[in-house]
Amino acid sequence: MPNGTPQAEFYRRLAGIATHGLGLSVDVYQPDLRSLLAALRxxxxxxxxxxxxxxxxxxxAAVRTEAACPLAYHGEGLWLTQPEALDDRLFRDAxxxxxxxxxxxxxxxxNHECATKHMAGYSFGTYLPPVYTEASATVVAENASFIQAGLDRWCRPADGGAPLLLLEMPPLTCFVAGTLPIPAFFRLVAERTACGLVLDIGHLWTVYRYSGAAQRFSLAQFVDDFLDEFPLERVVEMHVAGLAVHSSTTDRSAGAASGCLPPWIDAHAAPIPAVLFDMLDQVLGHxxxxxxxxxxxxxxxxxMDLIVEEYETFTRRYAGIFRTPTTKPAVSSVCETSSPGPSSGEARRELGRAYERYAHIAAGHAEPEGREWTGPAAWTQDLEMYRTGYLPYEILHWGGDLEAMFPESCRQLAARGVPQAAFVGFWFRAPRPLTRTYDFFLLKIERFVEFVRDRAPELEAAAMREAEELRRAYDLANEPVFTDDCEGP
Structure with a gap:
């Protein structure tokens, strides 16, 4: 590290970042950003x-021209949890x-999720958290340092300081694997690299719900204990988003396995429950x-109406939190260790084998076994809910409903007795390395054409026609977002 320890280097970089205050984490396309900004004004x-x-x-570029406020970036596709990342041309290009x-x-x-959507050749639609082990923390730290070095080399910011990499603690969706408590994992990462962190309050609630903590502690006690070990001094940004029962969950009252809590997961389109603001107040007081x-x-x-309503309430409640200057904690209150040596090639290969097991277990091809799946830091009581409900829904409906995308092909397959559900098994039939930057929508198009070719080759030409129409529409939807009449894409 240029200034000695990762902690000292983090503070050096942090000193160049202005306070941003209260804001919104937004998609460029939905809802229409110009209309949203006008409504908020x-x-x-x-x-x-x-x-x-x-x-x-x-x-x-269109957003930069339109916005009259500072901007930050939520990246996608840098799978920094994965042990093969540094040898992957796609990672370096990303x-x-x-x-x-x-x-x-x-x-x-x-800001980038400390999570992945692609592991051991298997692709998923939404984030899966890392395996929480010491070897995994070392690899994440090394990959994060590589990303930061790339930003230092290739970014040309106007103020002269490269953007700071922030790792976001991901949500849990039904299960967690590892040998370390989640806050201890991030403490190890922070000891080994100078990144900042993003703490998402809804993600923290899902850790309470799907780590088994809800069976042992009250929510307030859990948050206190979590924050005592989590490297809170590294948190540069916090998020608050909605929680909701997933569309695949048929039993809306399910929750007995986790302290009778509802089976909520991270859901940005959903209203924000009051419990998250209670948790946020607790974190802000630390x-x-x-x-x-x-x-x-x-x-x-x-x-949009819900965004405006929630943001107005949010600003009234938290308008004063940035008026009181924050102070850097004393060096003695945080762990000041030098970064250890790099992980060995064998350590990365072993972690790669752990992710291969992870992919097979998540997809339902293997049962959870081994220390990272059966030890006290793991929680798999809700794994079956993920494998039989959430994951099939993700492949068939998330990021594009299959029947809406390929109406003619799906109709013809059904007439031949090929159910859509068979596509899930085909998706996870064998590992497939990525050949371009990860994009779940385009990946789904490509894989479905392959599925049709495999199950009903006489329908391949029709499926390819529908696929080309989808790709053209997708390209049009990714054009600049603002038009003179304020209409969205």
């Missing part, structure tokens, strides 16, 4: 900043691409929260 609650989700350079996006926005930070620069509602895909 009309209610006299313009956002202090926007954190923009990954989009095309042209769309990001780092360079995101540096260009950060330059367009002149963003102070890059004495080690000394690096906070931004607090945002995540609102991508949420109805």
């Amino acid at each position: 009309g209610r006299q609650v313009p956002p202090g900043y926007l954190e923009v989700f990954r989009a095309t350079p042209a769309a990001l 780092v360079r691409e995101v540096a260009g996006h950060l330059d367009i926005l002149q963003a102070a930070w890059l 004495p080690r929260l000394g690096s906070l620069k931004g607090l945002a509602l995540e609102v991508d895909t949420k109805p």
